Amino acid sequence: MNLHPALTAGRTAVITGAASGVGLAAARRFAGLGLNVVMADRDADSLDEAAAAVRAAAPGAEVVALAVDVAEFDQVAGLRDLTFGQFGDVAVLMNNAGVSGGGNAFQNRDGWDRVLGVNLGGVINGVQAFTQAMIDQNRPAAILNTGSKQGITTPPGDTAYNVSKAGIKALTEGLQHTLRETPGCLVTAHLLIPGFTFTGMTRGAPDKPAGAWTASQVIDFALERLTAGDFYILCPDNEVTRDIDNARITWAAQDITHNRPPLSRWHPDWKAPFAEFLERQIPKS
């Protein structure tokens, strides 16, 4: 398969949150394609281990690891300077570092700062630090920001996480609009929306739950959809199909257009209507 033109051997990918999960799977995949890989993560010990694993899996690949807290703009600007200094190129920027455990709307103030600072602040920092320099290269390049279905359907539980991911969605949509309005711009932006994926974030049990995808499945899907030119890279998993996602997203948007209570999907009065709606939306096989 011919991949997106940014995914060319000898070019360079920068990945945040690269010590684990989706970011680590991306680093392995990009190194395997012959790209130089710059792996950034706050967890320096895991990062060194992860970089060694990527080097072992892709001998000959140029793999650089840098301890970076994405919530700090100066550190993200340092990541940009190191990458351009060493490779003179950024073909792929994957703003992927993320944490959960924020909390509901009126609790855990510190958790809110942490989740918004890393998830949303980290992506803003990446976009602000790298985008103009990537445009100025005049070569095909892609920015992938990792969002979440929780930023679209906003389920109950971790409201801080939902807010951070809804912010990433709005930021990335605005970024892509600006890029496509910029004359001659060869950089595109994409919103990666993983489904349930077995990673450090979701690893409650030692074994992957049947419903979850592996991180490398997410990356395989992301590269296929990136190459097809998709902006919204909406991943299924082993339980949630594209039709189910489409129905849930439509229902969430219709909370507004049909004047229902928010999060009606989880409201006892709307349980049955939602189940009927889902039934109608899913094509019978």
Ligand SMILES: NC(=O)c1ccc[n+]([C@@H]2O[C@H](COP(=O)([O-])OP(=O)(O)OC[C@H]3O[C@@H](n4cnc5c(N)ncnc54)[C@H](O)[C@@H]3O)[C@@H](O)[C@H]2O)c1
């Ligand atoms: N796992 C899922 O089911 C799932 C679903 C939807 C979205 N996501 C998103 O995917 C992305 C990757 O998460 P994952 O599931 O691979 O989890 P993970 O915990 O395996 O990986 C996240 C990585 O981010 C790093 N990180 C955390 N804070 C950081 C900071 N301030 N600076 C730099 N690095 C930092 C962590 O050290 C870790 O290595 C996240 O943005 C997450 O919100 C995951």
